[in-house]
Amino acid sequence: MSNTEELEISPNYDYDDDDYNDDYYCATDEGEEEEFGGGVKAESNRFPDKVVRLSPFCGGGGGGKSSGECRSWNGAALMMLLCAAGLIVDPLFFYAFSISDSCMCLFVDGWFAAAVTVLRCIIDAVHLCDLWLASIRRRKRRSDTAAFGRPVTAPPYLKRSFLQLFLILPLPQIMLWVAIPAYLEKGLITNVMTLHLIVFLTQYVPKIYFSVVLLWQMHDLSSYTVWCGIALNMMAYFIASHAVGACWFLLGIQNVVKCLKEKCTTNKDCRPIFLTCKDPFYYRTTSTVSCSGQTSRNARLLWGENRHVRMTCLDTDDNNFAYGTYYEWTIQLVTNENPLEKILLPIFWGLMTLSSFGNLKNMTDELEVIFMILILTSGVLLVTMFIGSTKVFFRSMTSKKQAVHLKMRNIEWWMKKRRLPPKIIQRVRNYKWQRWAAMGGMEDEWEMLQDIPQGLRRDIKYHLCSNLIRQVPLFRHLDNLVMGNICDRLKSLIFTAGETITWEGEPVRKMLFIVRGHLECRQHSIGRSCMLGPGNFSGDELLSWCLRRPFVNVLPPSSFTLVTLETTEALGLDAHDLKYVTQHFRYTFAKERVKRSARYYSPGWRSWAVVAIQLAWRRYKRHQPFTASLPFVMPTAEEAVNSIV
Known part of the structure; x- marks a missing residue:
């Protein structure tokens, strides 16, 4: 995807050279094809070549002063x-x-x-x-004031x-x-x-x-x-x-x-x-x-x-x-x-x-x-x-540390009272300290926005998170109203290094949008693994689950095991929040363009497409001696998907 297409996707964001970071690693999927309005466009990468560097909150370019x-x-x-x-x-x-x-x-x-x-x-x-x-x-x-007809007072x-x-x-x-x-x-x-x-x-x-x-x-x-x-x-x-x-x-x-x-x-x-x-x-x-x-040389010398x-x-x-x-x-x-x-x-x-x-x-x-x-x-x-x-300076520097020490003391007392194993106690300690270091001494950045009016809070979150959320192919075609509701329901998450976020086969409970850090995505059934970095996402099985009709109230299973390689900061969108958005904005998700995008990137639809192609090929091979003189055209992958629909 080129930078021009990025600007077309998100016209409200002013991209600068400083907003990019070539060091970020993006997992790519070559050979993908996507059809919009009858045209076929091949993409070499699933994500842009350069990922927008994110602000301390989440979104691109939102952390600077005006x-x-x-x-x-x-x-x-x-x-x-x-x-x-x-x-x-x-x-x-x-x-x-x-x-x-x-x-x-x-x-x-x-x-x-x-x-x-x-x-x-x-x-x-x-x-x-x-x-x-x-x-x-x-x-x-x-x-300018006089041109608008306002009274010009004495300059203060x-x-x-x-x-x-x-x-x-x-x-x-x-x-x-x-x-x-x-x-x-x-x-x-x-x-x-x-x-x-x-x-x-x-x-x-x-x-x-x-x-x-x-x-x-x-x-x-x-x-x-x-x-x-x-x-x-x-x-x-x-x-x-x-x-x-x-x-x-x-x-x-x-x-x-x-x-x-x-x-x-x-x-x-x-x-x-x-x-x-x-x-x-x-x-x-x-x-x-x-x-x-x-006249007085001698007198001055004296x-x-x-x-x-x-x-x-x-x-x-x-x-x-x-x-x-x-x-x-x-x-x-x-x-x-x-x-x-x-x-x-x-x-x-x-x-x-x-x-x-x-x-x-x-x-x-x-x-x-x-x-x-x-x-x-x-x-x-x-x-x-x-x-x-x-x-005041030393108090501001030490008050946060004292608050963290007090909380850690309470947690230590609770863990000893419950007689937790030493390994779990050490993991809790690592999580607390790594979270405090990653958040810069702040317990939760989103707590600062709780006292702000809902409309203003939604606009702030939209400005901070919209560029990251639009990395999801399905969300690229949503209007600003739907994007605002999605951004308003995002939650900040911190994962320590070596933590397993999701096991393969267990229900997917939330979508993750990576802000900082890297995750390893393992698929034990076929022995594959890949890496997800800033700008990538996981848990897209929930999209097909929310758009499925009739709706099934059972969460879809995860296709991968997600393990953090370092301290990772991400934004989470819970399954019930995504379900709320898809149900209350049905007119947006009912568009043919959104449906095609959801089917193309859905692992379930891709699996069914592979099965349909294999079945069609087997039928062709089985009936080939009897229909050798008949013309036969091999269906494409997209036609196979449409035949299932």
Whole structure:
């Protein structure tokens, strides 16, 4: 059967290349012929060359997320990554400040500032592109709404758009490249630190609010899992550590500048302009920052060589200035020219501070006290959220195992009470654990659909199982109504390896449609065996039994012995359910096309056809000497079947 014929059989299913799996084994029956409407068509295989890979429930292609949900999840994830990138890049502007160890003056690292500015501009450009695409989508949606005559209300997204526009304003870039050099040239170095921190918080706090709102919106998506929650909480924890460390570095360098300023006021040879290097931006064209100036070269050199000021403000061994919580690494970092160390050490300090809930040495400065209060409060909140999400994750992972252990304990107690043989006890244990592993920790997947309305449940089962059920030749010609009733009565079954499902000669109680695994089909009477894989079925004797008139209430015997070769998942259709469908939809099964298909694939009809052919041949051979001159045409197999009818 070609793929084109597959599409004609099931036009409602969209076949993709990913829906096929060449590794599945399909039993074939060569040389079969089937007649529909007078035409004879030979099929080399009873089943398609490629079997549709099945979803975790049963049907083909039903296990994935819808395209709309995927778009929503991808859009939210992309926006979350953009917000995280913005929250990471903005604190990097603080690390552009540095203090020259030779001149004891403040300068801005030019190359580092340029790199951070480029990163920030790229993120803002992506945000702006996203806003532009969103405006196009909204405009198209509003035009479609107006075309249908619906009232167009005021757009509710304007506030969010204005907020996003505010978040991408180049305030840090303007502050770093325009305002800070002007302040440094005037010697207002303390004011520039405070202004830079205020501008940073003005744009950073709304970014945090926007990210939190987006995070809560992601909770409503069905694709949001516990793993996503842990990853997002961990990412928020590290971003908070990064932001706290950057603020700690800026406030620390401000304290160092304050110390230098106090010593400068007590030194008669020092002027406030000496606290700023000759060039506000240093691009590392020379080995050290130049201390020379146009009019005060000697005075700057004397200030840079002042050992008392250096020991008081920049020496960690003999330091008399009250740095408070900024003392530990701030003095080493402000004169460090390695950008990587300047970034990593504050992140480590922020992570350590958010996790320790205190143990910090601080002074009575109001700004430092407020800063430490915010750090401790944020640390408690973040740690609580992280522990809560982790606890939910481990509870979801262990609750199913605990439930299975409890059930197994009850079963073990019952088996010991009934004194079952050890072999049966071991088989029960293997079945329970293999079923739990095959179902992914779920006791029964179909139990989730029991609380859904019947119509919706039937549509879901039809979507999941119709492609598998149509592998049965008789069911290919049924309409959607009959197929919906058949799919609604399917039951999920799990068989462990080595289990005998049906013995040859015993009554057939259900049809099996294999989803995963393989079965060995043995016929001991003639010594034949074959293998059934995903997409195959067994128990088709029930079809002839249900369509037989007059109806006989005795189940037909099985022609094969079915043994599982591995853990097998299948769908079962009980005999009484199949009988219900054939009786309540007689008009469908009374069609000549369905009857011919049922007779052609029925083992009973095939046996009777073989007997009829043998009897006709024997009659021909017995009467051949007396009717040698008479014309005789050998009947075909299909004519023999029709003669029986």
